[in-house]
Amino acid sequence: MKTLTFDVMLDGRFVCTLRYEYCPLFPVAERELRDFVVSKRPTLRNKDFRIEF
Numbered sequence: 001m002k003t004l005t006f007d008v009m010l011d012g013r014f015v016c017t018l019r020y021e022y023c024p025l026f027p028v029a030e031r032e033l034r035d036f037v038v039s040k041r042p043t044l045r046n047k048d049f050r051i052e053f
Helices: 031-041
Strands: 002-010 013-022 050-053
Touching: 002 031, 031 050
Parallel strands: none
Antiparallel strands: 002 013, 002 050
């Protein structure tokens, strides 16, 4: 397992940094990352946030 570290931005402002563990044999889907962010930060549900690497 590898760890992907990324920042979450909302309206150009930094919200948080999250770490996502994934298996490098399979591609990481954008939908999976969005669902992961919402599971960790429920206040971002239905908001247009960006994921920055």
